[in-house]
Amino acid sequence: MSITILGIESSCDDTSAAIIKDGVLLSNVIANQDIHKAYGGVVPELASRAHQQNIIPVVDQAIKLANVSKKDVSAIAFTRGPGLLGSLLVGTSFSKAFSLAMDIPLVEINHLQAHILVHFIKEIDKEKKTPEFPFLCLLVSGGHTQIVVVKNYLEMEIIGQTIDDAAGEAFDKCAKVIGLPYPGGPFIDKNAKQGNKNAFIFNKPRIKNLDYSFSGLKTSFLYSVRDSLKKNPDFIKENMMDLSASIQHTIIEILMNKLELAVKQTGINQIAVAGGVSANSGLRDALINKTHDLGWQTFIPEFKFTTDNAAMIAITGYYKYLNKEFAGQDITPLARFPF
Ligand code: KG4
Ligand code: ZN
Secondary structure, eight states: OOOEEEEEEOSSSEEEEEEEETTEEEEEEEEEOGGGGGGTSOOHHHHHHHHHHHHHHHHHHHHHHHTOOGGGOOEEEEEEESSOHHHHHHHHHHHHHHHHHHTOOEEEEEHHHHHHGGGGOEETTOOOOOOOSSEEEEEEOSSOEEEEEEEETTEEEEEEEBSSOOHHHHHHHHHHHTTOOSSOHHHHHHHHTTSOTTSOOOOOOOOSSSOBOOHHHHHHHHHHHHHHHHHOTTHHHHHHHHHHHHHHHHHHHHHHHHHHHHHHHHOOOEEEEESGGGGOHHHHHHHHHHHHHHOOEEEOOOGGGTSSOSHHHHHHHHHHHHTTOOBOTTOOOOSSOOO
16 A cells, blocks of 8 residues: 655745655645845744745645645654744644544654655656665754764764854855845855855864864854955955855865764765755765765755755655654644754
């Protein structure tokens, strides 16, 4: 009998629903919330309201595009956390109600674990190379930066993580300093292609183990730009591309140095990357170079699976369904949710 999972994602500012049948993606609908751009960051109160408006049409469209009926859905999987509580509550409440109404199991999903499992989403008529267990995953998003040993679909161990800001946060905060819109990561990426990555040098953290730190870099960037602006009010305008290329290069070097150390320490050389920052072209190039230089086997997700989406929730739900890991109606979302 086939297994059809409806996945629901509402942890931050994207409302998404997806259908996965027997591990194969049939639909993945995402409603972005443009409203936050005007505020330079996600406004939690506005995000929850937008989720509330979007959730029914998004689910409806996902079911229609997949060409299935509500009655075909075997289980509903939803993001329990981590994320913004008000946003998570919308997806959680919807999923509980759907599970009750359709009399199907409810599956709770950890958003971070789901980002990693995008590597196992199958698509119709597409061949995809999947990592073998155990593999390392560099998970880099707006809220998290971690090196994870993935032992199995649902068994993962964090061996390094940021002690302050996430890599995506560093991109976004530095972008804000030079007047780029939110989220700034993609704008830095675009500018960096036309800049000199060695034009400016910024302080890198000195942490011995596999942990990351990005708050010092952000401060170093801010002070350096502020000091230069005192001497030349047009400094940002004249150096936008070089500043973007240099900060991107520094963030990538910090990420890659620790990843290389993790490979040395674990002896694992199958490396995957996941999360919003894995869309960064400089990071993707750096990983591909390691494939050539150090013989790593690298797994880089398609762009559509890098940022938040429900396909990743549905695929994780599929594996939890096979394991019969179901949640009760008393389940509540968690803003912090380590795995
Ligand atoms: O995974 P995600 O969609 O949401 C979280 O769970 O946080 O990641 C969003 C983050 C933002 O910080 C955004 O600036 C960053 O991913 N991002 C990028 C790029 N595309 C998205 N950062 C650098 N380069 C990109 N091309
Ligand atoms: Zn995410």
